[in-house]
Amino acid sequence: PMTDVAIIDTFREAGKEVEIIWQPDIFLPYHPNAMLFKALDPEGKTLFEMTVYSVGGGAIKIEGDADIESEDIYPMNKMTDILEYCERSGKCYWEYVEECEGPEIWDYLHNVWEAMKEAVERGITREGRLPGPLNLRRKAAQYYVKATGYRDNLKSRGLTFAYALAVSEENASGGVIVTAPTCGSCGVVPGVLYHLWKSRDLPEERVLRALATAGLIGNVVKENASISGAEVGCQGEVGVACAMAAAAANQLFGGSPAQIEYAAEMGLEHHLGMTCDPVCGLVQIPCIERNAYAAARALDANIYSSFSDGVHRVSFDKLVNVMRETGHDLPSLYKETGIGGLAKDYQQM
Structure with a gap:
């Protein structure tokens, strides 16, 4: 933006x-x-x-660079193969990440987590108008204050909204955020992880492992489809962020590799076909609200998967292929141009 x-x-x-x-x-x-x-x-x-x-x-x-295609770091980039490897070896997804990336990945993810926390904590204290012609007011502080007045479920859901809004509003105002997997979807993963970290008093080590798993999910999509709204619509941004957050949450709640894969699959599946139609071309409407809602859906996907044994018919890999095909079938005006869908009839001022 x-x-x-x-x-x-x-x-x-x-x-x-x-x-x-x-x-x-x-x-x-x-x-x-x-x-x-x-x-x-x-x-x-x-x-x-x-x-x-x-x-x-x-x-x-x-354009013209020899390395225009990124080098593959992971020898396996299909979730089915990685899941089978984890089942066979008894390892977790985060252990596979460490094998491929090396132990230095934890220093990097520590920096990522610090940036995520700082974005949340800045965002829930700031008020006022966001930059741009839409004249939107920040909502994160308001949601945070209201959420703290509730108990149990409503409080949990309200805080999740507040944390996701906080990061998305920081992005909309030019603040420092983490692309997880993109700027437009940057509030989902930190919204979920920050809430679980605070409410469950989790040690940082476990949060970093969950981040590693979330990153692996995002990488699988990036390798086999796309995480660009301009290429496949918002399903590739907010949908993938929801999948990443759902997988991370499920791991934190003790999910098996199969349950984690199922949580990720649901997080993405129920965003299939989502258009990228930002009003006035700004990452504000409907993007900010979508981040908050997707964070809540990620927690729901985690719960749903936790009730299962992780066995399901549509694999994550199959879903990624469908997402790629769906994105390519979307008309271009629904992919980040700001001229179709919700953005129609709105002009940049």
Whole structure:
């Protein structure tokens, strides 16, 4: 939501002026989320140009680079294979992550968790208007205060809403957040994990292991489909975030590898077909509210899976394939262009 602000401010700091021309109807072959940079001399002659792609989750690819395709870190990128490996070896998903990433992954995830916590804690104290033409007020502090006045279930659900809103509102105002898996879906995983960490008094070690599992789920989707709203719609952002959070929660509640996979499957399945139609092109309406609602759905998926033995008909891998196909079938106006769906008839002011 703050792409233009970040670019303009950065160039101004260097004493340069820049003009941004938005052309949401142009979709380049490699990825629809692209930006063409051109440097012009005083006479308007092009001195240099570069096409850059934002492929989801903060990953940037530059056209022409040899490494435009990321190197595979995980030898297995299908959940069915990873689940079978865990069942056969007796290991957990987070142990597979450590095997592939090395022990240094825990320092990295510690930094991720710290950033998530700080985003929640900033967001639940801030009030006022969010930047942009929609004139939205922040809601996280209000939800937090109201939630603390309830007991048990209502309090738990209200706090989950508040924490997810807090991070999403930080994103909308240019604050530091974690792409989990994307900026537009950044409130779901920290909303769930922060609530469970606070309410269950969990040690950090267990939260980091849950984060490792959540990251594995996101990576499987990124490898086999997409986490970019511009490519597959919001199912690839909020839907995947819900799957990640559901898996992490289920692990924290003692779920088996099969139950964790089932929780992730439900978190994504019930977001199938969700369009990415931000009003005025801002990650505010309906994005912020979707984060809060998906956090609650992730906890529901965890509970539902916990009542089962983890056996179910539609595998996570099958669902990811369906999500990819569904995303490709969605018309482009429902994929981050800000001109269809809920965004229709709203113009940038």
